[in-house]
Amino acid sequence: MQDTILKIENISKFYxxxxxxxxxxxxxxxxxxxxxxxxxxxxxxxxxxxxxxxERADEGKILMNYNGEWVENTNALKAQSHGVYANYxxxxxxxxxxxxxxxxxxxxxxxxxxxVDWKRMYRDSQKIIDKFGMSVNPRQKxxxxxxxxxxxxxxxxxxxxxxxxxVIFDEPTALLENEKVETLYKFIKELxxxxxxxxxxxxxxxxxxxxxxxxxxxxxxxxxxxKAIADVTKDSLINMMVGRELSDIYNIKKQEQGEELLxxxxxxxSLHFKNINFSLHSGEIIGFAGLVGAGRxxxxxxxxxxxxxxxxxxxxxxxxxxxxDPASALEHGIGFLTEDRLxxxxxxxxxxxxxxxMNSYDMISKRSIISLKRESERAKKxxxxxxxxxxxxxxxxxxxxxxxxxxxxxxxxLCRDPDILIFDEPTVGVDxxxxxxxxxxxxxxxAKGKGIILISSYLPEVMGLSDRLxxxxxxxxxxxxxxxxxTDLNEEDVLKKASDEG
Amino acid sequence: MEKAKKTKLKxxxxxxxxxxxxxxxxxxxxxxxxxxxxxxxxxxxxxxxxQCAIIGVMAAAQTIIIITGGIDISGGAITGLSCMALxxxxxxxxxxxxxxxxxxxxxxxxxxxxxGIIIFDLKVPPMIxxxxxxxxxxxxxxxxxxxxxxxxxxQHILNMGNTNLFGVLPxxxxxxxxxxxxxxxxxxxxxxxxxxxxxxxxxEVARLSGIxxxxxxxxxxxxxxxxxxxxxxxxxxxxxxxxxxxxxxxxMNAIAAAVIGGASLTGGxxxxxxxxxxxxxxxLINNAGVQFGLNTHVLxxxxxxxxxxxxxxxxxxxxxxx
Numbered sequence: 001m002q003d004t005i006l007k008i009e010n011i012s013k014f015y016x017x018x019x020x021x022x023x024x025x026x027x028x029x030x031x032x033x034x035x036x037x038x039x040x041x042x043x044x045x046x047x048x049x050x051x052x053x054x055e056r057a058d059e060g061k062i063l064m065n066y067n068g069e070w071v072e073n074t075n076a077l078k079a080q081s082h083g084v085y086a087n088y089x090x091x092x093x094x095x096x097x098x099x100x101x102x103x104x105x106x107x108x109x110x111x112x113x114x115x116v117d118w119k120r121m122y123r124d125s126q127k128i129i130d131k132f133g134m135s136v137n138p139r140q141k142x143x144x145x146x147x148x149x150x151x152x153x154x155x156x157x158x159x160x161x162x163x164x165x166x167v168i169f170d171e172p173t174a175l176l177e178n179e180k181v182e183t184l185y186k187f188i189k190e191l192x193x194x195x196x197x198x199x200x201x202x203x204x205x206x207x208x209x210x211x212x213x214x215x216x217x218x219x220x221x222x223x224x225x226x227k228a229i230a231d232v233t234k235d236s237l238i239n240m241m242v243g244r245e246l247s248d249i250y251n252i253k254k255q256e257q258g259e260e261l262l263x264x265x266x267x268x269x270s271l272h273f274k275n276i277n278f279s280l281h282s283g284e285i286i287g288f289a290g291l292v293g294a295g296r297x298x299x300x301x302x303x304x305x306x307x308x309x310x311x312x313x314x315x316x317x318x319x320x321x322x323x324x325d326p327a328s329a330l331e332h333g334i335g336f337l338t339e340d341r342l343x344x345x346x347x348x349x350x351x352x353x354x355x356x357x358m359n360s361y362d363m364i365s366k367r368s369i370i371s372l373k374r375e376s377e378r379a380k381k382x383x384x385x386x387x388x389x390x391x392x393x394x395x396x397x398x399x400x401x402x403x404x405x406x407x408x409x410x411x412x413x414l415c416r417d418p419d420i421l422i423f424d425e426p427t428v429g430v431d432x433x434x435x436x437x438x439x440x441x442x443x444x445x446x447a448k449g450k451g452i453i454l455i456s457s458y459l460p461e462v463m464g465l466s467d468r469l470x471x472x473x474x475x476x477x478x479x480x481x482x483x484x485x486x487t488d489l490n491e492e493d494v495l496k497k498a499s500d501e502g
Numbered sequence: 503m504e505k506a507k508k509t510k511l512k513x514x515x516x517x518x519x520x521x522x523x524x525x526x527x528x529x530x531x532x533x534x535x536x537x538x539x540x541x542x543x544x545x546x547x548x549x550x551x552x553q554c555a556i557i558g559v560m561a562a563a564q565t566i567i568i569i570t571g572g573i574d575i576s577g578g579a580i581t582g583l584s585c586m587a588l589x590x591x592x593x594x595x596x597x598x599x600x601x602x603x604x605x606x607x608x609x610x611x612x613x614x615x616x617x618g619i620i621i622f623d624l625k626v627p628p629m630i631x632x633x634x635x636x637x638x639x640x641x642x643x644x645x646x647x648x649x650x651x652x653x654x655x656x657q658h659i660l661n662m663g664n665t666n667l668f669g670v671l672p673x674x675x676x677x678x679x680x681x682x683x684x685x686x687x688x689x690x691x692x693x694x695x696x697x698x699x700x701x702x703x704x705x706e707v708a709r710l711s712g713i714x715x716x717x718x719x720x721x722x723x724x725x726x727x728x729x730x731x732x733x734x735x736x737x738x739x740x741x742x743x744x745x746x747x748x749x750x751x752x753x754m755n756a757i758a759a760a761v762i763g764g765a766s767l768t769g770g771x772x773x774x775x776x777x778x779x780x781x782x783x784x785x786l787i788n789n790a791g792v793q794f795g796l797n798t799h800v801l802x803x804x805x806x807x808x809x810x811x812x813x814x815x816x817x818x819x820x821x822x823x824x
Contacts, residue, residue, distance in 0.1 A: 370692065370696065
């Protein structure tokens, strides 16, 4: 009775320096709820993009059974017309339009003379809203709704389409309130009963155990296995997702811990983190592990004055400091490599020279007049230190490749020469070679007596590099391990701490 | 070696813009000198420099604002206000001469600073904030002047407008040169100047790089206000009186000069050399055009085409690179 609806055949996708998908093949049946599991960077998102026709695979093909015919969705429009729908992680709706307008975007009910039949649109929208148990008015603007409600609107929007074949949910519950998760489950069951296939991606393994029929595991772009949910446990799933030894590239030279550089006490903001305490010493790397949204970046943003904090104290070398903005963080010797460094770390329209120097002009000027000679020297020195490949220091940052842009941002941080360095996901989107270079830089830094705070969602990295490891879940530190404990730690333990609900 | 040279040339797109502008100016200048009788005369050349001077100072103000990603269409109005305040103070009071000049400048700085507050703290887009400010200031000027032309400006100022140093160099043009050199120095050598480009490239980038963005916005618009104050004094000297509509239409010429000179309204790009050349070209087209006997309305169209052409070339260049 169950026919195959989607055949993924030997799909490979290459990005410069990275193999995102490597010869992946599997099938999905009609009316099946299939989970897609894997660590960050396992290739889930890329695979979804290929299924949606947003990206073309470099090798292999994806065939879809559309009313008995095998078709290939070579672009997003075709996928759409064949009833493939993706509910993306980042809420994709028009914020300045009403709920009803968003529901019927591009397919507004028409009345006489082709005008929009607003009455019918609002009436039908109200039905959807009732069905999903939302307490909103269809005339309300999306931007006036809380994020959780916006997420619910995007999910409920799916029910407007009538010719659905495949629906992809990418982390649908990340933004939802708990009671709405049940509503989502009910909706998924309804879709399933109508013969719609579901691809379900979530970091929360309990959800996968609750709602899915089968699970496919990806790791580092390769296909691992597909199992019936009845045949797996949470632990065996994690094992398949991770299942790998700490490799040598994380084996950097450890240093003796020196004086205390930084201490953070009772750090809280109103929303993302609560009562955070930690310290950092000279020559030390401390790691923060956890799931996306655990509050790790938010702590560092508050620490550096990028965002406001509610309460808590910061001590640099034992002295209490007041950090109001990123400028005062730099003055106190705290440098921050942000997660979105390509958007908020680089001035794309300016040359490499300016980019490298732009947070440290005060160090090479007298009475705020810059020494152009030292500016050039420093640009050359630091771009060489991190191995930026460019013909000239006047090259605009926007014209560099992604990897080189990454290096320019790091050069900029090093040029400031801070004692405390915060690396937020330093190796995301970076190939293995560049990863090793970044680790080398970190090794050199701690050898010079600097202290490093490393945030990484990639467990082998954060476990392999850290002298002390903090695990966070939902804004709280749920685990703290010293070097000896880390050595005995396995990734399953950390994942358990990271998904700690209490 | 060969390759490195090539990239260097390509990397300096701005210098290319400046080279092209310089070439066009020379060709136009030579052609007008050869083919018309009255262009290359002492009178016309000094006149040309005077025409450039006020727009040139205002264009310098636009340049620093455009580099930050903003735009200021209240510049003409503020210039008019400073000019009017100076004239009224000198006619109606016995105030010390230097003090009247200072007040005219302070007024420019104050209004500019207010622009900075409206744009940064109230988050009003620069175009709208300065449009509002332009209208407010214009109304204010008409109230304090009863919408009448004010004469009775101090003789020093009047003389300044008519004096040519060594018989060839108008004092007004010297003002322009000093302003241009000062801005050139600031943009090239000071932390403030460099930070302007970073702010224009992205406010968040600037903030995370430790630049105090709020201060930058205040300082930029206040500095522009100071330049409008200077332009206001120059306007009083040039017109020998203060008109209630003084400075009207100058903003657009100043913005055009900066844009033709390579400043980009998306921010992060622009040089004072480019702006100076852009100013000269704008004024030269009009001046030479009149000498060639072209209709002034046709020249207006020519200026408009030039603006669009300059920006299009800039866009094409960027696209090729991307």
